[in-house]
Amino acid sequence: MRVADHISLKLKETFAPQQLEVVDESHLHAGHAGAPEGGQSHFRVFMRAETLDGLNRVAVQRRIYAALKAEMAGPIHALALDVAAR
Known part of the structure; x- marks a missing residue:
């Protein structure tokens, strides 16, 4: 299973988002430090989830990283977040 699929699965299970898109942007970082051969290391997450309602940006980030x-300890080198409650 691709890393993006693992990310999607975990975020769906944890936050039940109304909208979710995980984009592998590894090709944009090819040759940079921390960018392994074959990619699957740099991702952008677009997510809208009511379960995040009332949380500030730092709390949301902490929950996603958890x-x-x-x-985060393994294949992900960078994770950009575009996340909101709705």
Whole structure:
């Protein structure tokens, strides 16, 4: 399974988002430090989830990073977030 699929699965299970898109942007970072051969290391997440309602930006980021703890320790080098409650 691709890393983007793991990210999507975990975010769906954790936040039940109304909208979710995980984009692998690794090709934009080819040759940079931390960019492994073959990519699957740099991602952008667009997510809208009511479960995040009332949380500030830092709290949202902490919850997302907690949900993706294993991936952040392994294949993910960079994760850009565009996340809102709705």
